[in-house]
Structures are given as structure tokens and as C-alpha cells.
Amino acid sequence: MIRVQREDFDVGAEMRALTTGNTGIGGLASFVGLVRDMAGGTGDSAMTLEHYPGMTERLLTEIDEEAHRRWPLEGSMVIHRHGRLEPGEQIVMVLTASAHRQAALDSCAFLIDWLKTQAPFWKLEETPDGASWVEARASDDQAAARWAKPETSG
């Protein structure tokens, strides 16, 4: 399942919603992304996340379905926020549940790595010098590349 929303989310409530009633789940992995304060602790580095409504939901659904094809998952939930966010706020959450921990941990890492390089979101940072679009990082591409299948790479 995926959700794209402006509002905050409750990780504990999402975990309970994903696992309640499924006793086949033995491992639940989570990743939560937060807005990091880039202004040296002044708290003065809010950002605005823009996205492409429609394509965002489509891409996240595709990525989620791919995780389910690759790992024996009992459930998953991806939530990504948009709009203006202050340092310390939650941006993104990935939950994956499986019978065993390895599938849960690996699929969780896959989902966040893949999402970062595929899902159409852009961060506009507020800096003392004005608003600035965050540049994509090569390290994110490398993180996603480790999940590329031989037949789909390149």
C-alpha cells in the first residue's frame, strides 16, 4: 500500500494497522526519513516538497509491487509527505512485514533506495540566501543500483 499526503503520520499506528490480524508476520522492518537541519542547529532550514500528482502514486505503487515480487512479504506501507516541512518533521516512512527478518530488512532498504531515485519529488530548501532546489546525489544512484537486477540494469 502507498499514500501521498500533506499531513503527518503516526508510525506506531501504521505498524499496528499493518500487522494486526496477521500472525504469519515474524519480522517488521521500518525506515522513517526526517527533515535534517542543514542550518547548523538554528532550526532555520525548512523545506517544501513538490511532487507530480498522479505519477508519484503510480511510481510508488510500481515500486511497492516490485518489492512484493522480489521478497515474500506479508504486507508493506509506504507514506510520503509533500508541502512545507520543518526540521525534525517526518517526510517518509517505509514498513515491510514478512515471516522472517531478512526479507523485511532487505525489502525495506530496497524500497527507500529505489524511491529516492525514482519517485518524482523535489526538495526546495529555505536558506539564509533564499530558496534553493536540492541537487540529486550520485550516492543515491549508487544505493539504488545495488538492487538492480542483471537483466534490468543499464
Place this chain on the structure above:
Amino acid sequence: MKLLYFAWLKQKIGTDAEEITLPDDVNDVAGVIAWLKTRGDKYATALKDDAVVRVAVNQTYAKPDTPVSDGDEVALFPPVTGG
């Protein structure tokens, strides 16, 4: 054709969306970008380094040789930075 622009491409071009009619000889993604560059300084500047411009046709990632036609929704945007 519906054109959409996001992030700094939207700012440089000065709009987030426009309806255009493609010239008859433009039929793929590379052709659309080449044609847009001829539409004025804002477009030429925004699309100067087209290696960093990502394109989606009907909300699916496209390549330079992906075909396009008048009913399509074509989006241009920089590399994504979510998560």
C-alpha cells in the same frame, strides 16, 4: 499536447503547465526538447543542459527516442530528490 514542468524547470520556464500543438515533424521526446529550445530564451536557458532533464510521457519515464503525439501528457523535470 499537455506539457508540465517541475522544480527549477518550472521556475526557469516561468509556468507549470501549457497546452501546445506539436509541429508535424516532432514525434519523439528528443524532438520535443529540441523544439522547445527554439521557443525563446527562457526555454533555451532552462533546457541548456538537457542531460539533467528527466522526461515522463503519460506519467511513465521516457527516453529520447520515446514516441510522442498530440494527446500525450509530457512532463519535464530535474533528477528527483525525495525520500
